[in-house]
Amino acid sequence: xxxxxxxxxxxxxxxxxxxxxxxxxxxxxxxxxxxxxxxxxxxxxxxxxxxxxxxxxxxxxxxxxxxxxxxxxxxxxxxxxxxxxxxxxxxxxxxxxxxxxxxxxxxxxxxxxxxxxxxxxxxxxxxxxxxxxxxxxxxxxxxxxxxxxxxxxxxxxxxxxxxxxxxxxxxxxxxxxxxxxxxxxxxxxxxxxxxxxxxxxxxxxxxxxxxxxxxxxxxxxxxxxxxxxxxxxxxxxxxxxxxxxxxxxxxxxxxxxxxxxxxxxxxxxxxxxxxxxxxxxxxxxxxxxxxxxxxxxxxxxxxxxxxxxxxxxxxxxxxxxxxxxxxxxxxxxxxxxxxxxxxxxxxxxxxxxxxxxxxxxxxxxxxxxxxxxxxxxxxxxxxxxxxxxxxxxx
Numbered sequence: 001x002x003x004x005x006x007x008x009x010x011x012x013x014x015x016x017x018x019x020x021x022x023x024x025x026x027x028x029x030x031x032x033x034x035x036x037x038x039x040x041x042x043x044x045x046x047x048x049x050x051x052x053x054x055x056x057x058x059x060x061x062x063x064x065x066x067x068x069x070x071x072x073x074x075x076x077x078x079x080x081x082x083x084x085x086x087x088x089x090x091x092x093x094x095x096x097x098x099x100x101x102x103x104x105x106x107x108x109x110x111x112x113x114x115x116x117x118x119x120x121x122x123x124x125x126x127x128x129x130x131x132x133x134x135x136x137x138x139x140x141x142x143x144x145x146x147x148x149x150x151x152x153x154x155x156x157x158x159x160x161x162x163x164x165x166x167x168x169x170x171x172x173x174x175x176x177x178x179x180x181x182x183x184x185x186x187x188x189x190x191x192x193x194x195x196x197x198x199x200x201x202x203x204x205x206x207x208x209x210x211x212x213x214x215x216x217x218x219x220x221x222x223x224x225x226x227x228x229x230x231x232x233x234x235x236x237x238x239x240x241x242x243x244x245x246x247x248x249x250x251x252x253x254x255x256x257x258x259x260x261x262x263x264x265x266x267x268x269x270x271x272x273x274x275x276x277x278x279x280x281x282x283x284x285x286x287x288x289x290x291x292x293x294x295x296x297x298x299x300x301x302x303x304x305x306x307x308x309x310x311x312x313x314x315x316x317x318x319x320x321x322x323x324x325x326x327x328x329x330x331x332x333x334x335x336x337x338x339x340x341x342x343x344x345x346x347x348x349x350x351x352x353x354x355x356x357x358x359x360x361x362x363x364x365x366x367x368x369x370x371x372x373x374x375x376x377x378x379x380x381x382x383x384x385x386x387x388x389x390x391x392x393x394x
Contacts, residue, residue: 001040001298003032008172008381015377017283017384018324021312030296038286039298040307044319044334046296047308051340053295054289058343059087059301064288067082072179074187075169079295081229084237084343089297091342097222098230098346101211107350114357115142124367125393129372133247133389140358141242144350145235150207151196162189163236171380186232193228208234238347240355244281244385245337249359251389252279252326262328263360271353273332280337283311310336311384367394 006013006020015021021042026030028044041047050056052264068076079085083094121136142156142163151159165185184325197209204210212227222230252275253262262271273334285308289300300306313336315323338345345351363369 001030001032002027003034004040005034007035007370009379011379014379014381017233017311017381018315019114021309021315022324023255024309025312025316025318028296030298030306034334036307038305039300040305040309041296042309042312042316044313044316044336047310047313047336048340050287050295050308051336051343053293055291056289056300056306057087058085058147058287059091060085061288061290064303069179072183074190075166075179075183075185077122077225077228078166078186078190078232081223081225082233083230084233085345088342093217093220094222094230095224095342095346096217097215097220098212100140100215100217101208102234102346104349106208106211107353110144110148110350111353111357114140114354115361117143118358118361119365122362123231127393129390129392131388132391133243133386136358136362137246137250137389138239138243140246140354141239141351142235144354145239148208148350149231150200150205150209151236159189160239161233163239167236167240168380169382170382172382173379189232190228193231194224197224197227230277234347237345238350240383240385241281241345241347242351244383245276245351246355246358247386247389248279248384249275249355250280250362250369250391251371251386253359253363254369254371254391256326258363263363267328268356269352269362270330270332271328271359272352273335274326274330275355276337277314277332277335278326279384280311280314281383281385282337283384285339308336310339366391366393370394 004024024042029042029046030039032038033040041050073371083091086094099385100207118140121139125135138160142160144155146153146156162185166179166189168174169182197213200209200213209227209231212230214223215222261267287306287308289302289304291302293300314334316334317323338348370392371390372392375386375389378385378387
């Protein structure tokens with residue numbers, strides 16, 4: 001297996017990681033990424049297989065678990081109850097209970113409110129150049145999550161702050177200051193949710209927190225810690241990904257010269273899938289080996305990690321014709337942006353719904369939308385999103 005060197009904080013890589021992915025794929029499906037100290041799957045076949053191979057999983061093997069540093073205790077406590085890092089049977093139980101509350105019917109019922117929100121936001125756009133990421137791409141998902149959970153919308157800025165500080169833990173540029181900020185955010189978020197969940201137990205409402213409290217499977221329910229972990233996951237994963245999927249998508253559309261048929265009812269699903277494939281908001285997802293396993297010529301030992309490069313898999317020419325071309329009319333057969341297997345993103349239907357509503361309304365209201373400055377990506381790998389998206393309406 002070839003060893004590759006590429007700093008994930010290198011400015012050129014941050015702005016455009018795709019040449020590195022292409023060079024890696026040209027030499028094989030899997031390589032050792034020295035900067036991360038682990039094997040990395042770049043090809044679609046390898047990523048697809050590893051997402052579904054039950055010899056690999058998200059949960060840290062028992063013998064590798066440690067207490068972690070004391071200053072991270074609140075963050076680690078919140079993460080310990082997250083479905084994202086659980087494996088069966090715990091993952092099976094948590095996911096089943098969450099899906100009982102987070103149904104396709106409940107998601108579809110959010111659509112009219114999302115439409116009204118998008119129209120309200122676009123109606124408030126200024127005439128001078130402004131940051132669409134802040135004015136629109138962030139507001140749509142975070143306010144939707146507030147409404148879904150049943151949290152007052154005026155809490156949105158506070159939820160955003162907690163979320164930003166917590167997800168910064170997964171960035172290659174993380175520092176000790178990042179860790180302290182994430183721990184404090186996790187503590188504050190947990191304290192808020194604990195009180196809010198207690199209120200909902202006494203005063204049930206028509207919201208997701210109430211439905212999560214009531215969700216039951218053969219007498220089994222979510223504990224308070226599991227409820228808190230689930231709400232944090234829904235906000236952090238659900239809002240961060242959609243913000244940058246929208247931002248990256250609008251950027252791509254403006255640079256490519258968008259076509260009205262992309263936004264038509266018969267074209268919007270294809271547009272959203274191509275946006276997610278072409279420039280996804282999450283580029284890396286890791287797994288642990290649970291036993292000795294040979295994959296694409298490399299033998300993993302129990303406890304070794306492998307990085308799944310979702311952004312690289314989405315542009316594999318072995319799986320898709322002309323993958324470097326943005327083409328919303330192509331059949332959406334290659335898209336690993338929501339993961340796969342047991343850990344396929346539970347919020348994917350909501351993210352798709354938000355994008356399918358937000359994009360047509362944006363361009364209907366702003367048909368002459370243009371970039372007002374060259375967009376720049378933030379130094380936040382393994383996430384891939386813009387620092388801002390300055391636009392003008394004419």
